[in-house]
Amino acid sequence: MDRKSITFIIWTSVLSISYAIIRYHLFKGLNFSFFMIVFNKGISLAGILLLSSAFVVGPLARKFPDIFKQFLSGKRFFGIWGFGLVFAHSVISFFFLSPTSFSIFFTLNKLNLVGNFILISGILSLLLIGFAFATSFPKLLKFKSKIFFLSLNASYIGLIIGGIHVLPIGIKGWTEPNSWPGFLFPITLISFLAVLFTIYCRTVLNSIK
Protein backbone atom coordinates (compact mmCIF):
# COMPACT_ATOMS: atom_id res chain seq x y z
CA MET A 1 0.00 0.00 0.00
CA ASP A 2 1.37 3.43 -0.94
CA ARG A 3 1.79 6.36 1.45
CA LYS A 4 -1.04 8.46 -0.02
CA SER A 5 -3.57 5.66 0.54
CA ILE A 6 -2.37 5.04 4.12
CA THR A 7 -2.66 8.79 4.81
CA PHE A 8 -6.18 8.82 3.32
CA ILE A 9 -7.29 5.87 5.47
CA ILE A 10 -5.81 7.35 8.65
CA TRP A 11 -7.28 10.83 8.04
CA THR A 12 -10.73 9.44 7.19
CA SER A 13 -10.72 7.43 10.44
CA VAL A 14 -9.32 10.21 12.65
CA LEU A 15 -11.64 12.89 11.25
CA SER A 16 -14.75 10.67 11.47
CA ILE A 17 -14.08 9.70 15.10
CA SER A 18 -13.21 13.34 15.99
CA TYR A 19 -16.41 14.51 14.27
CA ALA A 20 -18.51 12.14 16.41
CA ILE A 21 -16.71 13.25 19.60
CA ILE A 22 -17.13 16.98 18.76
CA ARG A 23 -20.80 16.55 17.77
CA TYR A 24 -21.88 14.43 20.72
CA HIS A 25 -19.51 15.19 23.61
CA LEU A 26 -18.61 18.82 22.91
CA PHE A 27 -21.81 20.27 21.43
CA LYS A 28 -24.49 17.87 22.72
CA GLY A 29 -22.79 17.65 26.12
CA LEU A 30 -23.08 13.85 26.31
CA ASN A 31 -21.28 12.42 29.32
CA PHE A 32 -17.96 10.65 28.59
CA SER A 33 -19.42 7.47 30.10
CA PHE A 34 -21.10 7.14 26.65
CA PHE A 35 -17.74 7.33 24.88
CA MET A 36 -17.93 3.82 23.36
CA ILE A 37 -21.32 4.59 21.80
CA VAL A 38 -19.96 7.84 20.33
CA PHE A 39 -16.77 6.07 19.18
CA ASN A 40 -18.96 3.44 17.54
CA LYS A 41 -20.76 6.17 15.56
CA GLY A 42 -17.36 7.54 14.45
CA ILE A 43 -16.07 4.17 13.22
CA SER A 44 -19.33 3.39 11.39
CA LEU A 45 -18.96 6.73 9.56
CA ALA A 46 -15.28 6.08 8.72
CA GLY A 47 -16.17 2.56 7.53
CA ILE A 48 -18.96 3.67 5.23
CA LEU A 49 -16.80 6.54 3.83
CA LEU A 50 -13.90 4.17 3.09
CA LEU A 51 -16.17 1.58 1.48
CA SER A 52 -17.74 4.33 -0.65
CA SER A 53 -14.25 5.57 -1.58
CA ALA A 54 -13.33 2.06 -2.78
CA PHE A 55 -16.26 2.19 -5.20
CA VAL A 56 -15.99 5.81 -6.40
CA VAL A 57 -12.24 6.08 -6.94
CA GLY A 58 -12.44 4.17 -10.28
CA PRO A 59 -15.18 6.30 -11.91
CA LEU A 60 -13.63 9.50 -10.49
CA ALA A 61 -10.16 8.57 -11.78
CA ARG A 62 -11.59 8.01 -15.28
CA LYS A 63 -13.34 11.40 -15.19
CA PHE A 64 -10.71 13.44 -13.30
CA PRO A 65 -7.43 11.50 -13.74
CA ASP A 66 -5.19 14.37 -12.57
CA ILE A 67 -6.74 14.35 -9.10
CA PHE A 68 -7.88 10.77 -8.49
CA LYS A 69 -5.54 8.47 -10.44
CA GLN A 70 -3.04 8.60 -7.59
CA PHE A 71 -5.60 6.91 -5.29
CA LEU A 72 -6.43 3.99 -7.60
CA SER A 73 -3.80 1.72 -6.09
CA GLY A 74 -5.40 2.18 -2.64
CA LYS A 75 -8.85 1.03 -3.78
CA ARG A 76 -8.49 -2.52 -2.38
CA PHE A 77 -7.21 -1.23 0.98
CA PHE A 78 -10.06 1.30 1.31
CA GLY A 79 -12.40 -1.68 0.99
CA ILE A 80 -10.45 -3.87 3.44
CA TRP A 81 -10.20 -1.14 6.10
CA GLY A 82 -13.79 -0.06 5.48
CA PHE A 83 -14.94 -3.62 6.15
CA GLY A 84 -12.72 -3.83 9.26
CA LEU A 85 -14.34 -0.69 10.67
CA VAL A 86 -17.96 -1.69 9.96
CA PHE A 87 -17.17 -5.14 11.38
CA ALA A 88 -15.92 -3.48 14.59
CA HIS A 89 -19.06 -1.29 14.58
CA SER A 90 -21.26 -4.39 14.26
CA VAL A 91 -19.54 -6.17 17.18
CA ILE A 92 -19.78 -3.07 19.41
CA SER A 93 -23.44 -2.51 18.38
CA PHE A 94 -24.31 -6.13 19.23
CA PHE A 95 -22.68 -5.64 22.61
CA PHE A 96 -24.66 -2.46 23.36
CA LEU A 97 -27.97 -3.48 21.76
CA SER A 98 -30.09 -3.38 24.90
CA PRO A 99 -33.13 -1.40 26.11
CA THR A 100 -30.81 0.58 28.43
CA SER A 101 -28.60 1.93 25.64
CA PHE A 102 -31.11 2.02 22.75
CA SER A 103 -34.62 2.34 24.19
CA ILE A 104 -36.07 3.41 20.77
CA PHE A 105 -35.26 -0.03 19.33
CA PHE A 106 -37.18 -1.86 22.08
CA THR A 107 -40.79 -2.23 23.23
CA LEU A 108 -41.45 -4.08 26.48
CA ASN A 109 -37.80 -5.19 26.52
CA LYS A 110 -38.11 -6.88 23.09
CA LEU A 111 -36.72 -5.63 19.78
CA ASN A 112 -39.48 -3.68 18.02
CA LEU A 113 -39.96 -3.22 14.25
CA VAL A 114 -37.27 -0.52 14.00
CA GLY A 115 -34.89 -2.57 16.18
CA ASN A 116 -35.40 -5.65 14.01
CA PHE A 117 -34.90 -3.60 10.86
CA ILE A 118 -31.60 -2.18 12.17
CA LEU A 119 -30.40 -5.64 13.22
CA ILE A 120 -31.40 -7.51 10.04
CA SER A 121 -30.22 -4.78 7.62
CA GLY A 122 -26.93 -4.51 9.57
CA ILE A 123 -26.27 -8.26 9.45
CA LEU A 124 -27.20 -8.50 5.75
CA SER A 125 -24.98 -5.54 4.85
CA LEU A 126 -22.08 -6.98 6.83
CA LEU A 127 -22.38 -10.42 5.22
CA LEU A 128 -22.48 -9.01 1.68
CA ILE A 129 -19.49 -6.70 2.27
CA GLY A 130 -17.72 -9.56 4.06
CA PHE A 131 -18.03 -11.69 0.90
CA ALA A 132 -15.87 -9.15 -1.00
CA PHE A 133 -13.48 -8.97 1.97
CA ALA A 134 -12.97 -12.76 1.77
CA THR A 135 -11.99 -12.50 -1.91
CA SER A 136 -9.56 -9.61 -1.28
CA PHE A 137 -6.55 -11.76 -0.41
CA PRO A 138 -5.65 -13.56 -3.66
CA LYS A 139 -2.32 -14.81 -2.24
CA LEU A 140 -4.09 -16.53 0.65
CA LEU A 141 -7.37 -17.58 -0.95
CA LYS A 142 -7.79 -18.13 -4.68
CA PHE A 143 -11.18 -17.49 -6.25
CA LYS A 144 -12.31 -17.69 -9.89
CA SER A 145 -12.58 -14.21 -11.43
CA LYS A 146 -16.34 -14.77 -11.81
CA ILE A 147 -16.66 -15.22 -8.02
CA PHE A 148 -14.45 -12.17 -7.45
CA PHE A 149 -16.68 -9.91 -9.58
CA LEU A 150 -19.79 -11.41 -8.02
CA SER A 151 -18.40 -10.55 -4.58
CA LEU A 152 -17.77 -6.94 -5.68
CA ASN A 153 -21.40 -6.60 -6.79
CA ALA A 154 -22.56 -8.21 -3.54
CA SER A 155 -20.47 -5.70 -1.61
CA TYR A 156 -21.97 -2.80 -3.58
CA ILE A 157 -25.47 -4.01 -2.67
CA GLY A 158 -24.24 -4.45 0.93
CA LEU A 159 -23.14 -0.82 0.97
CA ILE A 160 -26.55 0.32 -0.32
CA ILE A 161 -28.22 -1.76 2.43
CA GLY A 162 -25.80 -0.08 4.89
CA GLY A 163 -27.17 3.27 3.68
CA ILE A 164 -30.76 2.09 4.18
CA HIS A 165 -29.79 0.69 7.62
CA VAL A 166 -29.27 4.27 8.94
CA LEU A 167 -32.61 5.62 7.66
CA PRO A 168 -34.87 4.80 10.65
CA ILE A 169 -32.14 5.93 13.07
CA GLY A 170 -31.74 9.45 11.75
CA ILE A 171 -34.18 10.48 9.01
CA LYS A 172 -36.56 12.31 11.40
CA GLY A 173 -33.85 14.78 12.37
CA TRP A 174 -32.46 15.43 8.88
CA THR A 175 -34.88 18.29 8.15
CA GLU A 176 -34.41 19.96 11.55
CA PRO A 177 -30.98 21.69 11.46
CA ASN A 178 -31.91 23.64 14.60
CA SER A 179 -31.78 20.36 16.53
CA TRP A 180 -28.31 19.42 15.22
CA PRO A 181 -25.64 19.79 17.94
CA GLY A 182 -23.36 22.66 16.84
CA PHE A 183 -25.31 22.71 13.54
CA LEU A 184 -23.15 19.72 12.53
CA PHE A 185 -24.70 17.36 9.98
CA PRO A 186 -26.05 14.09 11.47
CA ILE A 187 -23.73 11.11 10.93
CA THR A 188 -26.66 9.16 9.49
CA LEU A 189 -27.21 11.89 6.86
CA ILE A 190 -23.52 12.03 5.87
CA SER A 191 -23.47 8.22 5.58
CA PHE A 192 -26.62 8.16 3.49
CA LEU A 193 -25.29 10.93 1.17
CA ALA A 194 -22.00 9.02 0.76
CA VAL A 195 -23.97 5.98 -0.44
CA LEU A 196 -26.06 8.15 -2.80
CA PHE A 197 -22.85 9.69 -4.20
CA THR A 198 -21.47 6.17 -4.73
CA ILE A 199 -24.58 5.17 -6.68
CA TYR A 200 -24.26 8.40 -8.73
CA CYS A 201 -20.59 7.70 -9.57
CA ARG A 202 -21.23 4.06 -10.48
CA THR A 203 -24.21 4.84 -12.70
CA VAL A 204 -24.32 8.41 -14.09
CA LEU A 205 -20.57 9.18 -14.00
CA ASN A 206 -19.64 5.75 -15.38
CA SER A 207 -21.94 6.19 -18.36
CA ILE A 208 -20.59 9.66 -19.36
CA LYS A 209 -17.89 9.26 -22.01
Ligand code: HEM
Ligand atom coordinates in the same frame (compact mmCIF):
# COMPACT_ATOMS: atom_id res chain seq x y z
C1 HEM B 1 -24.56 -6.86 12.76
C2 HEM B 1 -24.48 -5.75 12.10
C3 HEM B 1 -24.92 -4.39 12.60
C4 HEM B 1 -25.61 -4.01 13.71
C5 HEM B 1 -26.17 -4.88 14.82
C6 HEM B 1 -25.71 -2.56 13.69
C7 HEM B 1 -26.35 -1.80 14.65
C8 HEM B 1 -26.43 -0.43 14.65
C9 HEM B 1 -27.02 0.36 15.68
C10 HEM B 1 -27.66 -0.20 16.94
C11 HEM B 1 -26.90 1.66 15.32
C12 HEM B 1 -27.36 2.88 16.12
C13 HEM B 1 -26.16 3.42 16.84
C14 HEM B 1 -26.40 4.72 17.55
O1 HEM B 1 -27.44 5.38 17.34
O2 HEM B 1 -25.51 5.10 18.33
C15 HEM B 1 -26.22 1.69 14.05
C16 HEM B 1 -25.88 2.84 13.37
C17 HEM B 1 -25.17 2.88 12.20
N1 HEM B 1 -24.72 1.80 11.49
FE1 HEM B 1 -24.92 -0.13 12.01
N2 HEM B 1 -25.08 -2.10 12.57
C18 HEM B 1 -24.58 -3.17 11.87
C19 HEM B 1 -23.90 -3.14 10.68
C20 HEM B 1 -23.59 -2.00 9.98
C21 HEM B 1 -22.91 -1.97 8.72
C22 HEM B 1 -22.41 -3.21 7.97
C23 HEM B 1 -22.77 -0.66 8.36
C24 HEM B 1 -22.13 -0.05 7.14
C25 HEM B 1 -22.07 -0.60 5.97
C26 HEM B 1 -23.39 0.14 9.40
C27 HEM B 1 -23.43 1.52 9.41
C28 HEM B 1 -24.03 2.28 10.40
C29 HEM B 1 -24.02 3.73 10.41
C30 HEM B 1 -23.35 4.66 9.41
C31 HEM B 1 -24.75 4.11 11.55
C32 HEM B 1 -25.09 5.53 11.99
C33 HEM B 1 -24.29 5.95 13.21
C34 HEM B 1 -25.08 6.95 14.03
O3 HEM B 1 -25.82 6.54 14.89
O4 HEM B 1 -24.97 8.13 13.80
N3 HEM B 1 -23.88 -0.71 10.37
N4 HEM B 1 -25.94 0.41 13.66
